[in-house]
Amino acid sequence: MIYIERNVNGDIQNIEFAPGPNLEEISMHDPKLKEFIEHAPNSEEIIQMVLNRLDLDMVRVIEDVIDIMIDKNLMLFTDLPDPVQNKILFKKTIRNLSNNTSILEEEELINF
Known part of the structure; x- marks a missing residue:
């Protein structure tokens, strides 16, 4: 999710990726967010x-897709190259330490 901070005129002045004081949640598809990113003085930095x-979030999505494909017998874990298997197993081990097992949270589901 993306959270925004507004100035006294109600315009977006900052974006964050975690909730906090004086921040409100905004849809990633909101045209005002795109406008802010395009016209900010530090646009390239924000982009x-x-x-x-989003790349970090996509890594988690890909991991979840791999799990689904394995669960549905569309692929075997051993079909993946050894280095990929090792990285996935290590990440699952570390992630289980924090009990954070899936990227998909109810509020993040996109309805088409």
Whole structure:
């Protein structure tokens, strides 16, 4: 999710990726968010920050897709190259330490 901070005129002045004081949740599809990113003085920096965050989230999505494919017998875990298997197993071990097992949270589901 993306959270925004507004100035006294109600315009977006900052974006964050976690809730906090004086922040409100905004849809990633909101045209005002796109407008803010395009016209901000540090637009390129903001674009890179957003892309980096989305890339991290996509890694979790891909891991979940791999799990689904394995659960549905569409692929075997051993079909993956050894280095990939090792990374996935290590990440699952570390992630289980924090009990954070899936990227998909109810409020993040997109309805089409």
